Amino acid sequence: MGVTLNVRKKIALVTPWPPQASGIADYAYDLASCMIGPALDVHVVTNEGAPVHLAGVTMHHVDELAAGTLNLAAFDGILVQLGNHPKFHGYMLEIIRDFRCTVELHDVLLHHCLMGEGGLAANADQYYGWLADAYGRGVSDQFRQFLGGNGDILKCPIATQYPGSDFITSRASHVIVHSNHAKSVLVASGRVSDVTVVNLGQRLCDGGDEIMPEQERVRIGIFGGVQKNRQVDATLAALAKIDRQFSNWSLDIVGAVDADCAHFMEAEHIQGIREKVTLHGRLPLEQFQRTxxxxxxxxxxxxxxxxxxxxxxxxxxxxxxxxVVSDVGWYSELPGCVLKIDNANVLRDLERLLLALLGDRSLRAFLRRKTADYAAQRLDPRVLTDDILYLTLYGSEDESCVN
Structure with missing residues (x-):
């Protein structure tokens, strides 16, 4: 269903924006593109100093708020794209606190965002203060003890119990999430009740829905960069083992490589497959899509x-x-045509699954048809944008438009 606007409305989209190296920035660009129309004025508020131009959208730098030249209270709706990266999302915490807005939450754990751009070393008092105010001094001290031993917040045993997103989004008038997992975390906290799940959708560039014919060599891709939790090393290790049985494959790795993963291609056990791996770095959107x-x-x-x-x-x-995805969180909710790996046995299961896929063209064709059919029915970005707009401008009194 489309959103019918009888009176011209004005919406503020508070978000990262290209060319910032953020998947949420690319998503927001697509979202704004689908919002543009004769009944809506779309304004983007961002901390990007040289934002990519989008015809029909008015750009604002977040500093205009402090300067008094931009008043968010004058907008009919404020939609905040909230994620965990402190550089791209840290400034949004004050906006959520100070203005009535809808939060579209992309990450359940917001600990890095709460730590700020300088990280724990620079902002420990601020971070532990957030936690103490929200969860009590005892919980804050547990985090302090764990992180004081140079622990990784993503491995902290109580991080998911106290995610940060619950008390931050409790200040919003409405919260939009893209998974039942995220909704269950927020609702279970007892702090957030007005939560709606809307599927995530992307606007493809021209020709993006064209099905490319398979070539003789099977081409595998990893997109979005190399980070520890993305287990690129496991994929390389699995392919190194598979190569002894099926060698007609190649791997494209697209995106930036984190500093703590800089030597991931130097592992001894993958030296025999290095010539089959292409590192692209970060690519412009159209080239990214084509790859x-x-x-x-x-x-x-x-x-x-x-x-x-x-x-x-x-x-x-x-x-x-x-x-092929991990069987965890939102990924577990994806349909059966998306194949899932158990993190407890990632190397064994990934090797077995990839070998089956590489050696069976008919299986790949079957899964592609099923996936394309699902996406056409459930992931149309124009329909999903209408749902998000309706919730932002009118609230959730009538949620019949939402999947």
Whole structure:
């Protein structure tokens, strides 16, 4: 169903924005593109200093708020794209506190965002103060003890119990999430009750829904960069073992490489397959899409998950590609045509699954048809944008428009 606006409305989209190296920035660009129309004035508020132009959208830098030249209270709706990255989302915490807004939550765990750009070393008092105010001094001290031993917040045993997103979004007038997992976390906290699940959708560039014919060599892709929790090392290790039985494959890795993963290609056991691996770095959106489109299989693993959804997986599904994901969080909710790996046995299961896919063209074709059909029915970005607009402008009194 489309949103019918009898009076011209004005919406503020508070968000990261291209060229910022953020999947949420790319998603927001697509979302704004679908919002543009004669009945709606779309304004983007961002901390990007040189934002990519989008015709029909008015751009604002977040500093205009402090300068008094932008008044968010004058808008009919404020939609905040909230994620965990402190550089891209940290400034949004004050906006959520100070203005009536709808929060579209992309990450359940917001600990890095709460720590701020300088991280724990620079902002420990601020971070532990957030936790003490929200959860009590005892909980804050438990985090302090764990992190004081140089612990990784993603491995902290109580991080998911006290995710940060619950008390931050409790100040919003409405919360939109993209998974039942995220909704269950917020509702279970007792702090947030007005939560709606809307599927995540992406607008493909021209030709993005074209199904590319398979080539003789099976092409595998990993997109979005190399980070520890994306288990790229496990995929490489599995392919190194598979190569002894099936060697007609190649791997494209697209995105930036985190500093703590800089030497991931130097492991001894993968030296025999290095010539089959291409590192692209971060690509412009159209080139990114074209590279993905030329793949046959996309691998998107997470361990641990921050409760995030993946625009990468959504794009791959909309292109009708075979997707392999971790059986965790939002990824577990994806349909059966998206193949899932148990994190407890990731190397064994990934090797077995990839070998089956690489050696069976008919299986890949079957999964591609099923995936394309699902995406066409459930992931239309125009319909999903209408749902998000309705919730932002009118609230959730009538949720019949939402999947």
């Amino acid at each position: 993905m489109q030329e793949c046959d299989i996309v691998v998107s693993l997470r361990n641990p998950t921050m409760g995030e959804t993946s625009a990468i997986v959504i794009r791959a599904m909309q292109m009708g590609l075979v997707s």
